[in-house]
Amino acid sequence: xxxxxxxxxxxxxxxxxxxxxxxxxxxxxxxxxxxxxxxxxxxxxxxxxxxxxxxxxxxxxxxxxxxxxxxxxxxxxxxxxxxxxxxxxxxxxxxxxxxxxxxxxxxxxxxxxxxxxxxxxxxxxxxxxxxxxxxxxxxxxxxxxxxxxxxxxxxxxxxxxxxxxxxxxxxxxxxxxxxxxxxxxxxxxxxxxxxxxxxxxxxxxxxxxxxxxxxxxxxxxxxxxxxxxxxxxxxxxxxxxxxxxxxxxxxxxxxxxxxxxxxxxxxxxxxxxxxxxxxxxxxxxxxxxxxxxxxxxxxxxxxxxxxxxxxxxxxxxxxxxxxxxxxxxxxxxxxxxxxxxxxxxxxxxxxxxxxxxxxxxxxxxxxxxxxxxxxxxxxxxxxxxxxxxxxxxxxxxxxxxxxxxxxxxxxxxxxxxxxxxxxxxxxxxxxxxxxxxxxxxxxxxxxxxxxxxxxxxxxxxxxxxxxxxxxxxxxxxxxxxxxxxxxxxxxxxxxxxxxxxxxxxxxxx
Numbered sequence: 001x002x003x004x005x006x007x008x009x010x011x012x013x014x015x016x017x018x019x020x021x022x023x024x025x026x027x028x029x030x031x032x033x034x035x036x037x038x039x040x041x042x043x044x045x046x047x048x049x050x051x052x053x054x055x056x057x058x059x060x061x062x063x064x065x066x067x068x069x070x071x072x073x074x075x076x077x078x079x080x081x082x083x084x085x086x087x088x089x090x091x092x093x094x095x096x097x098x099x100x101x102x103x104x105x106x107x108x109x110x111x112x113x114x115x116x117x118x119x120x121x122x123x124x125x126x127x128x129x130x131x132x133x134x135x136x137x138x139x140x141x142x143x144x145x146x147x148x149x150x151x152x153x154x155x156x157x158x159x160x161x162x163x164x165x166x167x168x169x170x171x172x173x174x175x176x177x178x179x180x181x182x183x184x185x186x187x188x189x190x191x192x193x194x195x196x197x198x199x200x201x202x203x204x205x206x207x208x209x210x211x212x213x214x215x216x217x218x219x220x221x222x223x224x225x226x227x228x229x230x231x232x233x234x235x236x237x238x239x240x241x242x243x244x245x246x247x248x249x250x251x252x253x254x255x256x257x258x259x260x261x262x263x264x265x266x267x268x269x270x271x272x273x274x275x276x277x278x279x280x281x282x283x284x285x286x287x288x289x290x291x292x293x294x295x296x297x298x299x300x301x302x303x304x305x306x307x308x309x310x311x312x313x314x315x316x317x318x319x320x321x322x323x324x325x326x327x328x329x330x331x332x333x334x335x336x337x338x339x340x341x342x343x344x345x346x347x348x349x350x351x352x353x354x355x356x357x358x359x360x361x362x363x364x365x366x367x368x369x370x371x372x373x374x375x376x377x378x379x380x381x382x383x384x385x386x387x388x389x390x391x392x393x394x395x396x397x398x399x400x401x402x403x404x405x406x407x408x409x410x411x412x413x414x415x416x417x418x419x420x421x422x423x424x425x426x427x428x429x430x431x432x433x434x435x436x437x438x439x440x441x442x443x444x445x446x447x448x449x450x451x452x453x454x455x456x457x458x459x460x461x462x463x464x465x466x467x468x469x470x471x472x473x474x475x476x477x478x479x480x481x482x483x484x485x486x487x488x489x490x491x492x493x494x495x496x497x498x499x500x501x502x503x504x505x506x507x508x509x
Contacts, residue, residue: 051070081229099194100132284452305434344356345481358445387417392420
């Protein structure tokens with residue numbers, strides 16, 4: 001970076017800091033005329049409750065009522081004098097505000113010695129995060145009114161500061177040396193890794209391993225004494241991350257996970273800020289991206305069923321297929337941890353190619369899948385027949401009751417048959433589809449691109465590998481439907497021998 005660019009960047013950071021100071025001052029509102037006794041009682045009250053503390057001193061952050069998980073995490077960290085905790089909160093759920101600003105200042109205000117170290121993906125990022133804390137001690141009139149002037153000359157540098165009340169702040173970039181981090185006899189008491197993991201880092205297994213070791217040795221090694229708190233604040237946007245490896249290695253570490261909403265009902269985890277419709281709209285923009293950023297369910301890259309095997313195109317007209325089969329892999333619960341109700345509509349064309357034409361793939365009740373099938377079947381031309389089937393379940397009576405009820409309510413009879421449970425191992429059955437993909441016989445309708453249910457089904461298929469533990473409802477339904485269609489393809493391609501008189505040999509001379 002040129003010197004001119006460096007100066008421009010520094011000026012930008014200074015201006016951003018000034019704007020932050022102005023915003024904090026604007027949110028002031030001192031309790032003038034309050035007696036000393038009333039002030040002390042108020043302080044005692046808010047120190048007992050992290051949410052009350054946040055609302056009292058940080059109204060510029062508390063634009064929406066804090067959620068229960070904010071208070072629970074703060075209290076858990078308060079109780080854990082020697083704790084390693086991962087705040088795996090959904091994106092845009094105030095991880096940085098609580099982990100970097102509110103909780104450390106709350107602990108300090110309660111009388112704890114505080115040496116805060118904020119570790120960012122880079123040193124510049126860490127300095128920016130630390131400046132949010134530093135600005136509070138410089139311009140937060142409510143905080144200064146109750147706890148006194150904090151700024152001291154000579155200890156107010158960019159990336160490192162110390163207050164009159166004994167709060168020390170230090171910025172550090174990932175992988176930097178931690179040697180010599182102390183303020184006189186005080187060593188770090190609260191270290192937070194805030195959004196340290198980038199997508200580039202998570203794609204480099206070797207680098208991830210190095211950073212895990214750096215956290216275990218260099219970072220944890222800076223703390224010494226009764227107060228040793230390590231906080232990792234990051235959502236899980238990738239399958240392999242530092243936080244994942246650390247939690248696997250250290251089973252006594254605490255995982256505090258918050259999903260932004262319930263996948264089945266869309267009920268928000270932070271109802272004061274978000275609504276169910278907000279999260280429905282987010283999923284409509286891209287379900288896999290929403291699940292990675294807001295539900296800590298990262299997209300999986302396939303190792304067997306890889307992206308290059310997936311073909312998209314314009315399928316034949318619906319009445320030109322030799323046969324149409326739709327298989328429903330049934331799920332009962334309809335909860336965020338349950339299996340998916342997966343309905344897959346497949347067609348066999350004149351060239352014996354298999355086309356995925358439509359799909360329903362949700363963690364819903366059975367009724368949701370049935371209503372979707374009825375709507376799809378009702379919209380078909382009168383000349384088109386889809387062979388609907390579902391896998392036999394031990395709750396077949398309840399399934400049939402729900403099916404009858406849905407058909408009665410819709411005024412449409414869905415002709416669906418029961419397919420007996422296959423005795424073959426599910427992994428082997430799904431893997432048997434791989435040659436079809438390799439030979440270019442499996443195609444997806446172009447209209448499915450970007451649809452949430454299709455993306456979920458793709459993610460499940462990509463996750464199929466030896467020892468997999470994820471959901472496989474959509475691939476299972478695919479195998480059952482394609483297996484049905486394959487009989488039709490086999491019959492069409494079979495040419496029986498013709499018997500008759502042996503032809504006379506030609507005269508070769």
